[in-house]
Amino acid sequence: DIVLTQAPLSVSVTPGESASISCRSSKSLLSSKGITSLYWYLQKPGKSPQLLIYRMSNLASGVPDRFSGSGSETDFTLKISKVETEDVGVYYCAQFLEYPRTFGGGTKLELK
């Protein structure tokens, strides 16, 4: 199984500042079609997860452009610029390259 390791476990950010979350994969997520199958989700308190970034760097519909995704074949970063109160929650990376689909352990973002 592909293991996704997120860091840090939690991050505390002052509103208006930036935050970065790392996700490292145990295997390359680059497919033979040239697609990197790494996704980012945010689960706000008491809510279902919502898609933020698909295929490593593409912003999902309706997601503010304060969010951005980048990376290589195995190392990925979610950056949130100018954090707002509505960004609080747990962030997960996920891979859809192969089965079983796997998720990172999550990173909790809190406000200072």
Place this chain on the structure above:
Amino acid sequence: EVQLVESGGGLVQPGRSLKLSCAASGFTFSDYNMAWVRQAPKKGLEWVATIIYDGSRTYYRDSVKGRFTISRDNAKSTLYLQMDSLRSEDTATYYCATPPGDWGQGVMVTVSS
């Protein structure tokens, strides 16, 4: 607007069965692969199973193989998860999803005597 509405959860004893349903609307259900993802209390997300858009193939995580069955009725735009031989470790909120994008609100399953 995409809507995924799960139902069928509840409290069940170990070893018993439960069947979850997910009613889909707002998109052409028969065009999309569908999945179940679960989340144990205070834990992270865990993929459970996926079914291809036409029902031709299914995929399961090892811990549920042989106990859970994912299925779909494209005429009714409904996804199912038949859960047999339930164990305490299956206790979780189960989400229906159109991978990778849309998720339902989730339904709680508690396996306890």
